Amino acid sequence: MKVGPYHIPVLLEPAVAGILTRSDGVYVDVTFGGGGHSAAILERLSEGGHLYSFDQDADALENAQAETFKEHKEQFTFVRSNFRYLRNWMRYYGVGQIDGLMADLGVSSHHFDTEGRGFSFRFNAPLDMRMNQQGGQTAADLVNTADATTLTRIFRFYGELRQANRLADAIVRERAKAEIKTTGQLADILSPLCVREHERKELTKVFQALRIEVNHEMDALQEMLMAAIGLLAPGGRLVVLSYHSIEDRIVKNLMRAGNLEGNVEHDFYGRTNAPLIPIGKPITPSAEEQEANPRSRSAKLRIAMKAEE
Ligand SMILES: C[S@@+](CC[C@H](N)C(=O)[O-])C[C@H]1O[C@@H](n2cnc3c(N)ncnc32)[C@H](O)[C@@H]1O
Numbered sequence: 184m185k186v187g188p189y190h191i192p193v194l195l196e197p198a199v200a201g202i203l204t205r206s207d208g209v210y211v212d213v214t215f216g217g218g219g220h221s222a223a224i225l226e227r228l229s230e231g232g233h234l235y236s237f238d239q240d241a242d243a244l245e246n247a248q249a250e251t252f253k254e255h256k257e258q259f260t261f262v263r264s265n266f267r268y269l270r271n272w273m274r275y276y277g278v279g280q281i282d283g284l285m286a287d288l289g290v291s292s293h294h295f296d297t298e299g300r301g302f303s304f305r306f307n308a309p310l311d312m313r314m315n316q317q318g319g320q321t322a323a324d325l326v327n328t329a330d331a332t333t334l335t336r337i338f339r340f341y342g343e344l345r346q347a348n349r350l351a352d353a354i355v356r357e358r359a360k361a362e363i364k365t366t367g368q369l370a371d372i373l374s375p376l377c378v379r380e381h382e383r384k385e386l387t388k389v390f391q392a393l394r395i396e397v398n399h400e401m402d403a404l405q406e407m408l409m410a411a412i413g414l415l416a417p418g419g420r421l422v423v424l425s426y427h428s429i430e431d432r433i434v435k436n437l438m439r440a441g442n443l444e445g446n447v448e449h450d451f452y453g454r455t456n457a458p459l460i461p462i463g464k465p466i467t468p469s470a471e472e473q474e475a476n477p478r479s480r481s482a483k484l485r486i487a488m489k490a491e492e
Pocket residue numbers: 190191192193213214215216217218219220221237238239240243264265266267287288289290291292314403404
């Protein structure tokens with residue numbers, strides 16, 4: 184079962200204005216989803232421009248068959264792949280430099296609202312959580328096989344949950360009695376450990392943490408961002424929408440310093456030696472956008488420009 188539209192694009196105008204520097208440029212949207220950002224970029228390209236859009240989810244591929252994309256077929260290429268392979272794909276298409284790249288991180292509303300995907304405890308469904316269902320371990324594989332230390336690390340780092348070890352211990356204890364196969368079973372095991380008033384929030388964090396681990400989201404993000412820095416032309420733009428502090432920290436450090444630690448290096452003359460220059464302050468959705476699209480509430484948009492070599 185599926186509830187609601189595929190996905191409402193977040194901060195559409197500032198994101199699209201932020202990425203475009205020339206209408207005949209080469210652009211990449213690494214997170215196509217429902218195609219909202221991609222369509223808006225394509226509509227502003229002239230005949231000489233091109234957009235490569237990535238998504239690893241088969242459901243997103245269907246959205247790329249929409250009329251808008253057919254109308255611009257000479258300027259549009261859909262790549263059904265994990266964005267961590269950005270560099271290889273650009274080499275495959277003979278693209279040495281790009282003018283802008285945007286990433287709208289995480290999962291789409293479609294993922295949360297589709298019962299059978301297992302991303303939400305709103306439905307009782309198989310504990311899957313893979314964006315790419317063609318392979319890799321599911322969330323069920325993870326909770327039934329990972330040791331308590333690994334589960335604690337996942338809940339602490341990706342969920343920022345203070346009682347990470349108690350949650351991990353409960354999973355290890357309960358799975359010895361019966362394999363944990365569904366979102367409902369997992370929620371039932373962990374709910375009693377949550378503070379009643381924060382139960383939804385804490386379970387959301389547990390599900391977020393497992394999803395990040397199942398999809399190797401942080402590794403893919405780091406690899407893609409490093410590749411993007413190498414591909415951007417001087418003056419080219421990097422536009423990233425993040426939804427939680429773990430991914431935002433990675434994006435912020437990379438945009439400021441060009442490395443994941445955020446250590447700014449200086450040259451012999453004391454000048455900053457970073458490949459990117461952040462543009463303006465992070466942008467967050469207006470009160471109206473948050474009201475109209477509650478999923479936008481935690482969004483943060485960062486824009487940076489590739490420095491001259
Ligand atoms: C927040 S949605 C993007 C929504 C899109 N901007 C729109 O306007 O509809 C994120 C999308 O990126 C995809 N995605 C997330 N991580 C990915 C990765 N590592 N490689 C490829 N696609 C990824 C997800 O499958 C999802 O469809």
